[in-house]
Amino acid sequence: MILISPSILSSDFANLAREVGAIADGGADLVHVDVMDGHFVPNITIGVPVVASLKKVSALPLDVHLMISDPLFYTPAFLKAGSDMITFHLESGSDVSKTIDAIRSGGAKAGVALKPATPAEAVFPYLDRLDMVLVMTVEPGFGGQSFMADMLPKIEAVRAECLRRGLSVDIQVDGGIDPKTAPLVAKAGANVLVAGSAVFKHEDYAEPIAAIRQAAVEAAG
Ligand SMILES: O=C(CO)[C@H](O)[C@H](O)COP(=O)(O)O
Ligand SMILES: [Fe+2]
Numbered sequence: 170m171i172l173i174s175p176s177i178l179s180s181d182f183a184n185l186a187r188e189v190g191a192i193a194d195g196g197a198d199l200v201h202v203d204v205m206d207g208h209f210v211p212n213i214t215i216g217v218p219v220v221a222s223l224k225k226v227s228a229l230p231l232d233v234h235l236m237i238s239d240p241l242f243y244t245p246a247f248l249k250a251g252s253d254m255i256t257f258h259l260e261s262g263s264d265v266s267k268t269i270d271a272i273r274s275g276g277a278k279a280g281v282a283l284k285p286a287t288p289a290e291a292v293f294p295y296l297d298r299l300d301m302v303l304v305m306t307v308e309p310g311f312g313g314q315s316f317m318a319d320m321l322p323k324i325e326a327v328r329a330e331c332l333r334r335g336l337s338v339d340i341q342v343d344g345g346i347d348p349k350t351a352p353l354v355a356k357a358g359a360n361v362l363v364a365g366s367a368v369f370k371h372e373d374y375a376e377p378i379a380a381i382r383q384a385a386v387e388a389a390g
Contacts, residue, residue, distance in 0.1 A: 171386050172361045172362070173378050174198065175201060175364055175365065176203055176364065177189065177192075177215075178201075178365050179370070180369050181369075188369075189226060191374050195376075197368075199231075199361070200232060201232045201343070201363045202219075202231055202234065203215065203236065204216065209237050210309050210310035221249075221250040224251030230253035230254065231251060232254045232256070232361075233247055234363075235255060235257045238261055239261065240255075244275065248276070248277055255278070255280065256281065257280075258282045259284075259291055265281065270298075278301060279299055282303035282304075283323070284308065285307070285317055289323045293330055296330065296331060301341050302341070304343075306343060306344040306350075306354070312366050313365070322357075324342065324354060324359050327340055328340055328357065328359075339361050340359045341359065341362075342354045342359040342361070343363035344363075346362050347364065347367035347377070348367070348380040353388070355389040
């Protein structure tokens with residue numbers, strides 16, 4: 170099943186309650202929340218209090234993408250704030266197994282994200298304990314960048330390994346996803362599509378959400 174997770178990084182931060190309401194009304198499945206600490210990536214965005222505030226107003230599950238150093242330390246706070254899914258970076262420096270266990274024992278779904286330079290095989294040892302793998306299709310840090318088509322073989326490799334081992338792990342893609350790139354990633358095996366600028370640049374969010382979903386569903390077959 171294809172899920173669409175609009176990234177509120179490109180939304181109007183002065184009106185977040187209205188924005189998450191509008192993407193829910195527009196047919197989104199999840200709300201993608203990009204947390205950046207100015208250390209793991211060269212940008213600072215949203216933190217724990219904003220996630221807690223979003224939880225109060227969002228009808229959709231919060232898909233929290235941690236682009237931070239030491240995600241293990243901050244996991245309890247993001248769980249308490251109401252994160253439904255927490256994805257952290259394999260390159261973050263935290264113990265991967267301990268972080269997955271902390272997220273899952275707190276009742277959230279656990280995802281591991283891979284920067285473009287990190288190979289698919291790096292996540293294979295953790296696949297059986299993961300709900301999701303996030304294959305970044307841009308360098309993490311900023312919205313509005315161009316899709317990296319050379320990440321498609323990595324998506325295929327993660328999907329092939331999941332199929333080989335009989336695991337139903339979600340594969341998320343994030344960065345430069347729009348109705349043109351959605352079919353490429355869906356065909357490669359991704360099923361959770363994050364889209365920021367492609368959604369929020371439109372007046373009517375229902376339009377790009379439906380276009381991305383339709384393009385992905387058709388390509389996935
Ligand atoms: O994690 C991210 C950046 O690090 C964002 O989720 C991503 O870039 C979404 O924005 P866009 O769809 O505009 O590329
Ligand atoms: Fe993201």
